[in-house]
Amino acid sequence: MDSSLYFDLPIWVRVTLQGVAVIAVLFPLAAACSMAERKISAWIQGRPGPNRTIPPFLRWIPVVAPVLQKLGLFQLAADGGKFVFKEDPIPGHVNKVYFVLAPILAMIPALTTIAVVPFGAYLDSAGRAVPLVLANVDVGILAVFAVGSLGVYSVILAGWASNSKYPFLGGVRASAQLISYELSMTLSVLPVFLWVNAPGGSGTLSLFDVVQSQSQPGFWGGMWYGVLMPISAFIFLVALFAETNRQPFDMPESEADLVGGFHTEYGAFKWSLFFVAEYCHMIVGSGVFVLLFLGGWHPLPWVSLEMVSGWLHIAGSPVLTGALATLLFLGKVVAFIFFFMWVRWTLPRFRYDQVMTLGWQKLLPLSIANLIAYALAIALIERA
Amino acid sequence: MAVIPVERKPLTLAERTYIPQIVHGLKTTFRHLVAPNVTLEYPEQRPEIPGGYRGVPTLVRDPNGREKCVSCQLCEFVCPPKAIRITPGEIASDSAQAHVERAPQAFDIDMLRCIYCGLCQEVCPEEAIWLQTQYSMTGYTREEMVNHKDRLYELGGTLPDAHLKWDKKKAAEDAAAHGGHH
Numbered sequence: 001m002d003s004s005l006y007f008d009l010p011i012w013v014r015v016t017l018q019g020v021a022v023i024a025v026l027f028p029l030a031a032a033c034s035m036a037e038r039k040i041s042a043w044i045q046g047r048p049g050p051n052r053t054i055p056p057f058l059r060w061i062p063v064v065a066p067v068l069q070k071l072g073l074f075q076l077a078a079d080g081g082k083f084v085f086k087e088d089p090i091p092g093h094v095n096k097v098y099f100v101l102a103p104i105l106a107m108i109p110a111l112t113t114i115a116v117v118p119f120g121a122y123l124d125s126a127g128r129a130v131p132l133v134l135a136n137v138d139v140g141i142l143a144v145f146a147v148g149s150l151g152v153y154s155v156i157l158a159g160w161a162s163n164s165k166y167p168f169l170g171g172v173r174a175s176a177q178l179i180s181y182e183l184s185m186t187l188s189v190l191p192v193f194l195w196v197n198a199p200g201g202s203g204t205l206s207l208f209d210v211v212q213s214q215s216q217p218g219f220w221g222g223m224w225y226g227v228l229m230p231i232s233a234f235i236f237l238v239a240l241f242a243e244t245n246r247q248p249f250d251m252p253e254s255e256a257d258l259v260g261g262f263h264t265e266y267g268a269f270k271w272s273l274f275f276v277a278e279y280c281h282m283i284v285g286s287g288v289f290v291l292l293f294l295g296g297w298h299p300l301p302w303v304s305l306e307m308v309s310g311w312l313h314i315a316g317s318p319v320l321t322g323a324l325a326t327l328l329f330l331g332k333v334v335a336f337i338f339f340f341m342w343v344r345w346t347l348p349r350f351r352y353d354q355v356m357t358l359g360w361q362k363l364l365p366l367s368i369a370n371l372i373a374y375a376l377a378i379a380l381i382e383r384a
Numbered sequence: 385m386a387v388i389p390v391e392r393k394p395l396t397l398a399e400r401t402y403i404p405q406i407v408h409g410l411k412t413t414f415r416h417l418v419a420p421n422v423t424l425e426y427p428e429q430r431p432e433i434p435g436g437y438r439g440v441p442t443l444v445r446d447p448n449g450r451e452k453c454v455s456c457q458l459c460e461f462v463c464p465p466k467a468i469r470i471t472p473g474e475i476a477s478d479s480a481q482a483h484v485e486r487a488p489q490a491f492d493i494d495m496l497r498c499i500y501c502g503l504c505q506e507v508c509p510e511e512a513i514w515l516q517t518q519y520s521m522t523g524y525t526r527e528e529m530v531n532h533k534d535r536l537y538e539l540g541g542t543l544p545d546a547h548l549k550w551d552k553k554k555a556a557e558d559a560a561a562h563g564g565h566h
Contacts, residue, residue, distance in 0.1 A: 044413045046422040346413040347406065 018134055019115070026114055030279035033337055035076040040341045050075040083272035091162075091265050098161035103266065103273035106154035109147050110280035116143040117287045118208045120297050120329050122322030123309055131208040132322055140207040141193070144288055145186060148243070151281060152178040155262050158274070162265040170261030173352060177242055177249065180359035185239035187367040188232045191374035192225050192292055207288070211296030215304035222302035226293035231370045233293040235363055240289060242359065244281045247344035249355060286336035287329070294332055297325035438502045438515040441493055442540030443533070446548065450481050451537065452512035455488035459504035459513055467497035468504060483554040491533040495521045514540060 007014075035050070042049030050072035058065050058074075068074060090096060117140075118133035137143055152175050159171015196213045197203045214224050226233040242249040258264070263274050290296060298304045305325050314320040350358065398404050424431055433439070446452050455472035473489025475481050504513045518539055523529045531539070 040417070043417045043421070046416060046419065048421050048423055048425065342410060342413060342417075343406075346409045 015134070022114055022119075022134055023111055026111065026280060026283060027276065029283060030276045031076060031080060033279040033282065034079075034275065035072050036337070037341050037344075039072060040338065041345050044342075044345045053078050080272075083269050086268045088268035088270060093163050094265060095161040095163060098157050099265075100270070102154045102158035102161055103270040103277075104154075105157060106151060106274050106277035107280075109150040109154075110277040110284070113144050113148045113284045114280075114287075116140050116147075116207070117284055118211070118291065118296070119287065120322055120326035121208070121211070121305065122318040122325065123306060124318060129212060129305065130318075132326060133208065136206065136208060139205050141189060141205050141210075141288070141292075144207075144284070145182070148281070148284065149178065149182055151277070154274075154277070158266070159262040162262070164265060166259045167262050167264045170258045170264070173258075174245065174262060177245075177355060177359070180356060181239040181242035181249075181363070184235050184359065184363040184367040185243060187364070187371050188235035188239065189292060190371050191229050191232050191378070194375060194378050195225070195228075207291045207296075211291050211298070214295045214301075215298045215306070219302075222304070224293060224295040224301050226295075227301065229293070229370075229374065231366065232374070233289075235367045235370065236289060236293065238358075238363060240285045241340070241343070242355070244285050244340075245278060246282065246340055248347040248350050250349060282337060282340055283333060286333045286340065290329065290332045290336060294336075296332075297329040299328055433517040433519070437517055437519075438500050438505075440495065440518040440521055440531070440539060441498065441500075441502075441504055441513055441515050441536075442518070443491060443512055443536040444514050444540040444543040445537065446545040447542060448548070448551070449542070450484065450550070451487055452510045452545070453488050453491065454485045454510055454512070455491075456486075456509065458507045458509065462503045462507045464501060464503065465497040465499050467494045467499075468492070469494075481550075483557075484550045488533060491536055493531045493536065495529045495531055496526060511543075511545070514543065516540065 009017075039049040048070075051070045053072070053075040054065060054069040055074060090099060115134040116137055118131040118136065120132035121129040122132060124130050155174040155178075156171045159167045159169075159174070162168065192210060193205060196210055210225075213221075215222060220228070241247075263271055266274060295301065299308055305321065305328070309321045309324065312324075314324065443451065443453055455470050457470050457472065460468045460470045469490075469492045470488050471490040472486055475484060475487050481487070500515065502515050505515050516539070521529065
């Protein structure tokens with residue numbers, strides 16, 4: 001295969017193609033997550049979950065069709081089709097422009113953050129790792145936080161534009177919650193970047209550099225940051241649950257007290273956009289967690305992608321190493337998403353004041369103390 | 385009344401972080417995740433009907449094929465939702481069953497009204513109406529949901545009868561007519 005044919009294309013065509021390719025993976029993955037959620041909830045509750053739907057014209061296929069049927073994949077397609085084709089009413093009492101805008105605004109940050117998240121790396125002919133990322137910007141993590149937190153606007157907008165009380169309360173709760181946990185989240189990753197930006201090197205906030213710094217030689221160098229900085233990882237994890245509105249922090253839509261929260265008035269396709277955006281946030285958030293604390297595409301602590309490629313004798317092939325790295329990364333992300341769902345079907349929802357207490361009185365002081373402790377420790381280590 | 389003071393221990397630090405409890409909960413849910421499903425996949429798998437189950441009320445015949453109902457209408461009167469409607473009828477005098485008092489000419493149970501209480505079975509002096517194991521009643525119209533006499537016998541079938549009281553009565557009468565003991 002002649003790869004120069006692709007690289008001869010104008011840059012904007014290539015960037016567009018790459019972007020479409022990534023979204024073409026992310027979007028179905030988010031949809032598949034919704035089915036995974038239903039299946040995992042079912043299994044935890046001792047049920048088989050959706051396992052009936054199958055289009056009649058696919059019934060004849062011997063092994064594949066029944067397996068897909070049992071996994072509920074056709075149910076997923078049926079649900080998706082339903083959301084697209086069913087009537088999409090706009091209630092009379094809403095502010096129509098913002099009502100329509102909100103789900104679109106929900107999708108934009110969810111799909112934009114993926115641009116700066118490296119999802120793999122390949123080894124070039126010199127054996128150096130090159131990130132597989134749409135935009136390898138140096139402000140990586142800042143871009144994720146900056147764009148990702150824009151998602152709160154869609155929630156506020158949806159709650160306000162719906163012009164009825166439960167969506168409004170949901171929107172207010174969501175904004176308060178997201179702002180509260182954003183702080184702890186940002187503070188919790190600072191030790192990681194203090195550690196990565198050793199004096200003398202060029203300063204970076206790139207997620208790629210974080211991953212590479214988890215595969216340095218030596219006992220401490222090869223360790224994942226999740227082990228080196230467990231409290232950071234824990235705070236980031238908790239804040240991530242809150243940021244993605246997942247149980248036990250799904251205040252914005254806590255259906256017991258707010259009907260459906262900010263999307264009470266939404267239906268059909270617009271509702272499904274909120275739904276997919278939530279799962280996109282989850283995927284991207286899991287990806288960032290994996291990059292920061294679980295070694296990204298490096299298979300195990302002290303076992304780097306370069307070493308595994310050497311063992312498999314594929315180090316010379318950028319395509320194979322890239323595929324291996326992407327698969328490892330995706331595998332970790334999927335495992336992490338499973339963890340998200342596992343937690344969701346284990347824990348009950350916090351009360352709203354508990355969420356606020358936890359965020360402001362527990363996590364924030366903890367993350368500040370954590371930052372100070374690691375700053376001091378890193379200063380001492382660097383001086384030695 | 386004895387008062388037992390229960391000491392309420394303050395939460396330990398580990399408990400206040402929620403973490404040990406969350407881990408414990410995660411273990412529990414994971415055990416359920418890998419455990420086999422408890423769901424019965426209904427149309428393919430059918431539930432096992434326990435003894436004494438009160439299903440759809442049916443009419444039964446005795447081992448000789450005689451319809452046991454004598455249309456006394458006790459069930460009709462006792463039925464709380466008034467689901468039963470009986471039209472009593474006479475038995476033709478040349479019939480083999482002529483020695484039995486009467487038989488229903490029509491017997492309708494409206495399954496849209498029936499509450500499966502089993503009072504009809506309890507009140508029946510002839511043990512003719514039984515709530516058996518049939519639990520699934522469907523129909524597209526209200527009329528379809530009314531079980532008529534033939535349908536009731538079809539659902540009910542034959543149940544063993546230890547007494548066969550009408551035959552005994554007839555045998556006793558015959559014996560008396562032929563100069564028996566009494």
